[in-house]
Amino acid sequence: MIFHAIKAGGVDTLIERYTRAARGAGNRGQAIWSAEEDPQMNCPSWLRIRRLETASDREIEGLSDVLRDCVEGGASVGFLLPLTRGKAEAFWRGASASAARGERVVLVAEEQAGAIVGTAQVIWAQFENQPHRADVAKMLVHRRARRQGIGAALLAAAERCALEAGRTLLVLDTASDDAERLYVRQGWQRVGDIPDYALWPAGGFCSTTIFFKELRGTP
Numbered sequence: 001m002i003f004h005a006i007k008a009g010g011v012d013t014l015i016e017r018y019t020r021a022a023r024g025a026g027n028r029g030q031a032i033w034s035a036e037e038d039p040q041m042n043c044p045s046w047l048r049i050r051r052l053e054t055a056s057d058r059e060i061e062g063l064s065d066v067l068r069d070c071v072e073g074g075a076s077v078g079f080l081l082p083l084t085r086g087k088a089e090a091f092w093r094g095a096s097a098s099a100a101r102g103e104r105v106v107l108v109a110e111e112q113a114g115a116i117v118g119t120a121q122v123i124w125a126q127f128e129n130q131p132h133r134a135d136v137a138k139m140l141v142h143r144r145a146r147r148q149g150i151g152a153a154l155l156a157a158a159e160r161c162a163l164e165a166g167r168t169l170l171v172l173d174t175a176s177d178d179a180e181r182l183y184v185r186q187g188w189q190r191v192g193d194i195p196d197y198a199l200w201p202a203g204g205f206c207s208t209t210i211f212f213k214e215l216r217g218t219p
């Protein structure tokens, strides 16, 4: 895992490995992470994670399927039921445009045949006094692909993207116990809960939990 890699090889080694992978990929649309490249991660050998420059119609469709599946499964990730295909696609078109403007990174986790099974975003803090900070958001894995290490791999890839961009302080919030365990395992620190922060997809308030991670000791 990235946390272990930082402890074992240092951040510089990690950046070097990431940069090598990105260079080898040729451009930002190609794989930036694969199980083969990071055998420490316990995830399927077919998995590859790509950074989207802009999303094609096929990719918008795949991302929308993942988002709708998560919301239908009860995840509090910004939407209420019913989440129509049109609304989900509009969200991803907006995220894709934002990525094209350089405001965020959209990652996709894919099967060998190219089907999207998961996604995560790294959103750069825009204020000039936070050039070292980013938010991790919309980490989603389709229910059919869960519990195989894809969430952990997406988080590791998100952290690599942040490091490459010189962002060393990451923040996120979550209403998911499954996600909380993942963040703690990968070295994130729990700050606390905000009660009644949002609604569950089917209604009713849910709290959110804030986490942060420093990718090196002193930003």
Ligand SMILES: CC(C)(COP(=O)(O)OP(=O)(O)OC[C@H]1O[C@@H](n2cnc3c(N)ncnc32)[C@H](O)[C@@H]1OP(=O)(O)O)[C@@H](O)C(=O)NCCC(=O)NCCS
Pocket: 042, 043, 070, 075, 076, 077, 138, 139, 140, 141, 142, 145, 146, 147, 148, 149, 150, 151, 152, 153, 172, 173, 174, 175, 176, 178, 179, 181, 182
């Ligand atoms: C949170 C989420 C992204 C995790 O995705 P995931 O791909 O299932 O994550 P992982 O596979 O890395 O880890 C999940 C569990 O599977 C286990 N696991 C990982 N690889 C495994 C394998 N090869 N065999 C068996 N179990 C495995 C992990 O140890 C972990 O166990 P735990 O639940 O006891 O902690 C996913 O549950 C999700 O999309 N939830 C809905 C959306 C959401 O709430 N997202 C968070 C927003 S902040």
